[in-house]
Amino acid sequence: MQDVLFTDLIIPRLGVAKFDAVKTLSHKVDDIREDNQILFCRHSVDFQEYAAHQAKLPLLELAGPRAKIFFNPRRVKVGIVTCGGLCPGLNTIIRSLVFTAHQYYGIRTIYGFRYGYSGLNPRVGLPPLKLDPDSVDNIHAQGGTILGSSRGPQEAKVMVDYLETLGVNVLFVVGGDGTMRGALDLTQEVAKRRLAIAIIGIPKTIDNDIAFIGRSFGFESAVEEATRVIAAAHMEAKGAVNGIGLVKLMGRESGFIAANAALASCVVNFCLIPESPFRLDKFLPDLERRIKRRHHAVIVVAEGAGQDLIPQTKAAFDKSGNKRLQDIGAFLKNEIVQYFTRKKLEANVRYIDPSYAIRSVAPTGDDNVFCLMLGQSAVHAAMSGRTAMVVGHRNEHFVHLPMTLVTRFRKKIEIHGRVWRTVLDTTGQAEYK
Template sequence: METMVTPSLGDSRIRSGLRHTVSDDSRIPEHIEGDPGMLFEAAGPRDLLYFNPKETVAAIVTCGGLCPGLNNVIRSLFFELYYGYGVTEVFGFRGGYGGLDPACGIPPVKITPGYVDGIHRQGGTILGTSRGPVDIARAVDHLIERGINILFTVGGDGTQRGANDIYQEARKRGHPLSVVGVPKTIDNDVGFVSRTFGFVTAVEEAVRVLDCAHTEARSTPGGIALVKLMGRHAGFITAGATVASQDVNFALIPEVPFSLEAFLSSLEKRMRYKSHAVIAVAEGAGQELLEADASKRDASGNLKLGDIGHYLRGEIERHFKEKDIPVVMRYFDPSYQVRSRPANCQDSLLCDLFARNAVHAAMAGKTGVVIGLLHERFIHVPIELLKGHEKRVDPNSGWWRSVLATTGQPDPFV
């Protein structure tokens, strides 16, 4: 059992005047059964603040790919700062981390109640986003020049690695900058976060597409509908949408390798029996079947995946042509449709809670942390701890057993 130490700017001496505060001694275990694992500091409002709200200047940046709920997070961060603490100077850096470099030529925008009015009903991010790093020294120079005391970084693993670099650089210079991350990934694959915002909305939207795919497949003799869903390294969206839909016959995810021949054989049996099939495949599944070039990476440094959707479509058509079995393929790739939706009610609530706990942490002087969520309790997770703690679908877990029971597919395809 190890107690995680939450980085802090120093002693907090200003009375917050808030009710129902949380003690720094309150701990949340990593596991609730057996060995408790690591113990994390509980998130929430503190009795003592590090920053004087009337003198505080805060900033928000959103980075990486889109995800339902980004505007909700921006709005709730601002409202907790503005109405909850009385911080009136809040800025939004535009265009992702690039906006922290003054050379980009896009000045930050001052956030006001009018600026965030109604943005939670819109998909995307009102501040804009991008992938890729920023010159850390110039970014910190810019933050110091503008008198920024708090920086909220809304993004995934790459974003939070950048946040850690900014925190470390500011600390090295002796500048009291609170850097607090709000974890964002539509794939639901961040360590120490049981459910990321936007995930439930993504599953809900994916189910709508699967419903359409099922209609297409069953309305045509020999109909096969193939739907490619998001999930580079984790199949949570595919697994969740499969179980929620109940109309998927085959689900393929990155965590469970499969034999192409065995999969095609099972699909052929299904078509001879039912004459239609729906297949859901995560974008990162079956990469071992493709020839990926390790030198090809996106601006965030992620390996560019091979297109498993087009590959499977071609192999399915080839297989049934060789067997002289007529099929009609319908291919769906709703990735941008799924991630650009506004957050649903459940995710809207989650966005609000992540954002407000981030503000509580920052005002209390916590820094170099990401807001986590374990056992329905929000926690402070040192950013450095995220490295090497990716979350994946466990093939021996209830997640995957539910998928197998829903689809009836072999486990594994070998």
């Protein structure tokens, strides 16, 4: 834990908060005391490590409303942008931001920038939407995002010019680690010009792979929908002679959805994730033994698993700079069919790739609650004058985390941790190394 120091968790501020918070809600909301913080770590071994180095324990700011705020609500203009791939809960985030800004602080000018960072470049020709409680009232029941989304950056200077032209004081950026790196570029350009513009990130990754954050919105909804798909694959497998249900799920570098959906479904026999490399000459004979014994099998594979097994073509990259992955699902299906053909055994493989269907579903009730609280926390942080930070969930609390921290790396499943060991125990599979 020594790679995270007390100083790494300091949240930048635009200035001193001098205004009294305007509370238009009918009920009392307790303000968060500035000195009320929580520990970044929670295991005794971490405490011992910091003590051994005589290091100050790292502390996290709790998210929530403050008694004093930096911005005068009467003069604030807000912008919202959603970037990257679709994820359940995006519309709920937008709704929460709009309602909190409007009802709690009385902010009346809220822009929704369309199709990601493209909407912050006026030369692209995508005028922003004007948002208010009426226009976003029922969007939480819909999948996707009413603002649209896209991948890829825009020049920070151009985007800040546009924010200045519109008079935007607060920009909420909803996206993954690539989006947050773009938001960091914005904060640096804002600081260079000495502008009072708060940039607040709301981490979005359906893969649940943002560093130092326990849970990201949309993840639970994705697992729930993936579980339904796995149940269908199970029925297909049982309905055919030596049936094999093969489901490919999201997970470029992290197998959280695959692992959790495998556990939730209780019918998966093999779960393959990027963090645990596997060999075909180990995996396929084990699959053969399962088919001979039970006459059906269900396989779940994360999209980033087994990339080293597939003959590589010339590397291509998407607009976010991510290397385009080969289709591990189609590759595995072909390898399984060829293997069983060589063994003179019948095998009927049913391959399902539900990725886009899962990304676009409406959020579960619990995810809606989670998104509501994330949006509220983001607005309170922005109005207090904080910037270059994200709101996230860690150690059972909504907290403030610097953008520089959450963009360090992508979170991955610990191969020797509880989740993966539970997957191995539940499926009965080996590690196939």
